[in-house]
Every structure is written in structure tokens, then in C-alpha cells.
Amino acid sequence: MKSYASFKVFSLIFGAVYMSLFWLNEFYGIAFLRYYPVLGGFYNERQPPETAGPAILWYFWLSGALAASLVVSLVVPRKWAERIPHNWVWLVSAALFVAIFVYERRWFY
Amino acid sequence: MVQLLVILHALLAVGLLGALTHQAFSVARRPSAHGHSFVDRYRGVNSPTFTNVIVLLFVITSIGGGLLYPRYRIDVRSTLEDLQLRAANGVFEIKEHFAALGLGLLPAYWLFWRPPLAAEYAAARKYVTWMLAFVVWWNFLVGEVLNNIKGLYP
Numbered sequence: 001m002k003s004y005a006s007f008k009v010f011s012l013i014f015g016a017v018y019m020s021l022f023w024l025n026e027f028y029g030i031a032f033l034r035y036y037p038v039l040g041g042f043y044n045e046r047q048p049p050e051t052a053g054p055a056i057l058w059y060f061w062l063s064g065a066l067a068a069s070l071v072v073s074l075v076v077p078r079k080w081a082e083r084i085p086h087n088w089v090w091l092v093s094a095a096l097f098v099a100i101f102v103y104e105r106r107w108f109y
Numbered sequence: 110m111v112q113l114l115v116i117l118h119a120l121l122a123v124g125l126l127g128a129l130t131h132q133a134f135s136v137a138r139r140p141s142a143h144g145h146s147f148v149d150r151y152r153g154v155n156s157p158t159f160t161n162v163i164v165l166l167f168v169i170t171s172i173g174g175g176l177l178y179p180r181y182r183i184d185v186r187s188t189l190e191d192l193q194l195r196a197a198n199g200v201f202e203i204k205e206h207f208a209a210l211g212l213g214l215l216p217a218y219w220l221f222w223r224p225p226l227a228a229e230y231a232a233a234r235k236y237v238t239w240m241l242a243f244v245v246w247w248n249f250l251v252g253e254v255l256n257n258i259k260g261l262y263p
Contacts, residue, residue, distance in 0.1 A: 007216035014213030037179030058205050089217045090236035100206045107199020
């Protein structure tokens with residue numbers, strides 16, 4: 001069991017990084033990669049909406065969270081990972097779920 | 110092609126929903142020795158055997174959703190915006206975040222369900238399973254409503 005302790009680190013980091021990237025874009029308009037379905041390609045820079053249509057950022061948030069959580073879970077020493085309380089995984093996730101509901105309530109007014 | 114992918118996405122989601130709901134019920138409380146009711150039998154499945162299938166179905170279903178997303182963004186979302194159905198857009202925004210958080214939870218979920226089931230993981234196993242079940246139910250229902258929204262809101 002203990003050899004898989006880094007899985008806890010991955011799950012803890014993934015959600016936090018995903019939401020951080022999402023809010024980075026929401027509040028500051030920062031995104032390093034955008035997918036434009038009309039153009040059918042990924043772009044670093046924002047494209048003009050008249051010609052490029054809407055952008056999808058979900059792939060960037062996902063891939064960013066995947067990369068960060070993979071790196072951190074591989075770098076964190078196993079002893080440290082084992083010390084992380086198991087319940088932190090669901091507690092942090094539950095907090096993120098609540099934060100999503102609170103933030104996205106803007107759609108329902 | 111897109112229609113085929115939508116149907117496949119829905120079928121995979123049904124399988125995921127069934128497996129995860131079984132598991133979520135099974136960790137709700139300890140099964141009674143003499144329980145013969147439908148709920149007892151529904152809960153009394155060998156839950157750990159579902160784990161790998163659930164992880165696989167979650168990942169494949171999410172990839173399917175990711176492949177469908179561009180078409181949704183161009184066709185469906187713009188229609189929802191034209192119809193001023195802001196709430197429908199909102200529930201989809203929540204769906205995409207939930208799918209991402211669910212994907213991130215999978216490694217820990219797999220660890221907590223790894224046989225032999227460790228007593229030290231019992232609470233974490235229960236709550237992570239419930240969260241994933243909530244995610245899958247939310248995403249399934251939102252997906253179905255949005256898929257049928259023209260019929261639901263003529």
C-alpha cells in the first residue's frame with residue numbers, strides 16, 4: 001500500500017491546480033493554450049472571435065493539472081506522501097466542489 | 110460520426126453510473142447478515158471488483174466527452190446562448206469541472222479500493238466513492254437534459 005502513497009499526492013494536487021488554472025483565466029484572462037474548434041487547432045495567443053469563433057480552455061486546464069500533479073507526485077519523497085492524512089484527499093476535493101458551486105451560481109441569476 | 114460518439118458516450122456513462130452506484134451503496138453502511146431486501150442485495154455486491162472497471166470507464170467516458178466538446182461548443186452552446194438558457198450553460202460548466210475533478214480523484218480512489226481493503230482507508234474510501242458517484246450522476250443527468258433540450262424547451 002505504502003508504495004502507492006504518491007497517488008494521494010496526485011489527487012490532491014490535480015484538483016487544486018485545475019481550479020487554479022481555471023480561476024487564473026477567469027480573473028486575469030491568462031491561458032497558455034487555447035483550442036479553437038472552428039480553426040481546428042491549438043494556439044498560444046487569443047484569436048479574433050469574428051474569424052476564430054469560441055475557444056475551449058478545458059483541455060489546457062486538464063493537461064496543466066495532469067502535468068503538475070504528475071511532476072509533484074513523482075518528486076515528493078515517499079515518506080512525506082505517506083504522512084499525508086488520507087482524509088485530506090476528499091476534504092480538499094469537497095472544498096473544491098463547494099467552490100465550484102459558489103462560483104458558478106452566476107449562471108442561475 | 111458525432112451521433113455514434115454521443116450514443117457510445119451515453120452507453121459508457123450508463124455502465125459507469127450502474128457500477129459506481131452499486132459501490133456507493135455498498136459503502137453506505139455495513140450490510141446486515143440477514144438482509145434479503147432489494148436494497149441489501151443491491152448493496153451486497155463484491156464492490157472491490159468494480160474498481161478497475163470504474164476507473165477505465167471514467168477515463169474512456171471522459172475522453173469521449175472531450176472529443177464531443179468542440180461540436181458542443183460550436184453548435185449546442187451557441188444555440189443555448191441564442192435561446193438565453195443561461196442555466197443550461199451553467200450546469201454544463203459545472204459538468205466539465207466535475208469531470209476534471211473526478212479524473213483527478215481516480216488515483217486516490219483506486220488506492221483506497223485496492224484489495225485487501227485497508228481499514229485505515231475506510232472513511233476516505235467512502236467519501237471519495239460518494240463524490241465520484243455524485244459527479245457521475247450530475248454529469249449523466251446534465252448530459253441527458255442538454256442532449257434533449259430542444260424537446261424539453263420547445
